[in-house]
Amino acid sequence: MDSRINADKNRKDKIPYDHYRNLFKNFDPGEMAENTGCTFNKDAGEISVKLMGQDLTVKYPSGDVYSKNGTEIESYPPKTLILRYLIHGRGVKPSDKYITYREINGGNVYYNNFYGRCILRLSRKFGGDIEKFRNAFEKLGAEKVNMGDAAYKFQFLNNIYIIFAIWEGDEEFPPSSQILFNKNVLFYFTAEDLAVIGDVAIGSVIKLAFL
Incomplete structure (x- = not known):
């Protein structure tokens, strides 16, 4: 089957x-x-x-x-x-501005899919194991970001940068996460594409974390 x-x-x-x-x-x-x-x-x-x-x-x-x-x-x-x-691709360089999925054109329409496929998956995989999360991004040579309990900016493709952030869970709140995209992503991909990008990036990080 x-x-x-x-x-x-x-x-x-x-x-x-x-x-x-x-x-x-x-x-x-x-x-x-x-x-x-x-x-x-x-x-x-x-x-x-x-x-x-x-x-x-x-x-x-x-x-x-x-x-x-x-x-x-x-x-x-x-x-x-x-x-x-x-x-x-339209040749727009990365900026210092990062945006959430909801800020992408069509992001509100596809948000539930993105949340389950990417944000929730990231939270569940690493919310209880921050060290694995850190180790994966150290292997990638990613840049630490001052956000959450651990966060990193990394290059997904040439000119395409993403931030993954994790908050550990406690007795009151479950683990949570956030995914931000450099604003220039608007000149390369659609909201539907970005759900696939999140999925592919998370899969790569999981492999790096558990090697």
Whole structure:
């Protein structure tokens, strides 16, 4: 049963990836790289992208995504995000202003999904284990932020910065968390995208924390 569910989900996730691969080839790779703070190697036909500290290459015009060691990335959601980011990036640099999900256009509409998928998940995973949270971000080389019981600013993609903050629970209150996005994210992603970004980022932090 589980294998069939996973296969169905994989096929569903592949549909948007294939869609953006078809669009990707119609855009100028040099411009996409410039508009996202990435680099384009014309001879190799590759755009270099950094995702959660990992060096990745996006082949042009195919849209295939590979890790540093040459292994193709299998998970479709991060590959789809990367292609959307390259296609839609508008070259706006990060600022010192960070905003909540509700401040994103459409954020109120999708907030319940974002809350359950990202904020609540982050609280439950790390609210009772702040040291694991800190260790993960130390491995990422993230910047400490004066917020909550522990908070860090990190680079999700080139030019895209996020803050994760955690408050430990006590006898009166359960653990809680907050996720903030640099305001320039408005020029790269939609509210729906940001729910996926939160999900992917949390998954990466969990892996780092429990290695």
